[in-house]
Amino acid sequence: MHRILVVDDAATVRMYHRKILSDAGWHIDEALNGVEALECVQAQEGDGAFDLYVVDVNMPRMDGYAFVRELRRLDARHQAPVVMVSTEAQRQDAEAALDAGANCYLVKPAQPRSLVLSAALLLGDRKAARAASQGLKP
Amino acid sequence: MGLKKQANVSVLHPVVEREYDRDLPGLIAQLADPDAAVRRWAARDLAAQPRAAAVLGARLPGEADPGVRSAIFSSLARLGGAGAVTAVIPLLRSEDPALRNGAIEVLSGLPDAVAPHIDALLQDVDSDVRIFTVNLLGDLRHAGVMAWLERVLMHDAAVNVVGAALEVLAEVGTVDSLPALRAVARRFADDAFIAFAVDIAIERIGAP
Amino acid sequence: MRTSTLAVKASPPVAITDADFRKFAEFFYRKTGIHFDESKRYFVDKRLVERIESTGAESFRAWFVALRFETDGAELQHLVNIMTVNETYFFREAYQFDCLVNHMLDEVAARKRPGSRIRIWSIPSSTGEEPYSIAIYLLERWAKIDQYDVEILSSDIDTSVLKAAHRGIYSQRSVGNLPAPYLKKYFTPHGDNEWRISRDLVDSVEFSRVNLSEPADTRRFRDIDVIFCRNLLIYFDDLSRRVAAEAMFDSMSPGGFICLGHSESMSRMSSLYTVRRFPDAMVYQKPLEA
8 A cells, every 4th residue: 555654743634634644545754844744754663655745845844845855865665755735836935845855745734635636646656546546535 | 902091190181261351342352264174162151241132133134154153043042042043033034044043943942022923023024034924933932933834824915925834833723723724724625735734723723 | 038139230342443543643643743654552441441441531532632631731631641662771773873874964063163171961761771871972972072071961750760870770671772892891890780870970960840831940041952852852741841942952052962762853943943954863953143
């Protein structure tokens, strides 16, 4: 089963993303800022690693951009796609996310279908992608 | 070699009184010293100087060293009062997340001093400033928190500001908050996240 | 004559609902980094009820509001105390000592000339189990112990525990985790059921009284290569924690390491350190000079 790490300082947002993504069939772990997320990533034993990261931009201690830059310096088994989620809707913010090493960028609050579709496409999960694009899941 | 046995002389470093001036003008000068260690000690010692808040706050945007920044924020938190509050409020607008978050941390420890500023901050034209202010309310120990949050629910037009307020209300809300919660659910009837956040808040409030 | 018994209506025992538990768990995680999930329900509920009753609050809700809005953080400190397990004993959380002798010290030593000094600071010393555990580990399990001068410094704010650490007498429970050969080698039986640690080990630790919030105390510590500060900072309030983390940072050599308790995270306290993941443990490091 695919494993996703959801990183956001707001508990409600983590719960919201958790609900959407676990309804789509994936296993979810959470962290509340970039540093704890890095600790969580590095604590994954042996072959275990995350398949996708869903990361908020504005977090205390270490923001989303800094987390992704640090993530991209870790070894190969941690290099999974990143969906960046932010309140900012400007193009330069999407560019900043891609420059830091994210794969795609969604504006908050994420529409459930967009979040699932983005995740499914990045995970290569065709079943979930089909279901999301047909609107069968939330 | 091996484990060093205690000698008569302590291994602890003796405290040598520093040669620099430790008075206010001296410390302010050291806050701009090229050596980060000197700046860090100056920042730390300025915690004992009641009039230092403005100077400490002014130093932050230009200070790149994380150790010095950290010491400045700690000193501002220790100084407290209206001076520390006015010194850090401008940082809520900073592009630098470390400065914004440092400011929120200082402000969250000074509930009575920051309270007079909350209304203005919650009406700032910049929705980011409003979000950071709501985040601040999440850590603020002040009896006005609920009323401020309810105002946001009733009047703020920005969905992410309202989302932030719902997050905090889930923790501090009471049954008196329910009308405001139902009103905001109606106001953002098309938004799945707001609906979800309202449900969580109602569940946490433990309404029958 | 009829006797009547007064029916004394006992107040109903406080109940913790699922929503209460989730609200508490989110708040506690946000404040301390400690996660409680459903499996810890019994453990948590019991202690919550204890706190609610001893503060005289009528309900979880009333108690939680007081907790959330208290100005001095005292109830949160009480809560942290009862929600965490506080025992000390030899070789507690030994995986960090493994990390010390398997990885951290080798990195530290690689930056020094043979024969030079390595400093390890254990705080709080409590009654000495931690610094003495470190000493035993160094003597028994660090291959390079004979090539360097290792100083063990250990501090506590409480002079009575420092006295006990000097005395060096321990219960059966305290030494229970030690391999039998080490017990035999470094301790002698004392009285009925206790053990006395060797004087050589006592002499190898420099004890001091230190208040981590007091710059006059912490300024005396310099060039520290490894700090063990386990299950202490979690009991501090936010500001004291920052001050302590900064003081320890200042005391360390560049590249020095610090180990916290297994449920503690430096990321909550200070952004000055970087995370280092070793096979045995995750620790924090003061950056090497740029």
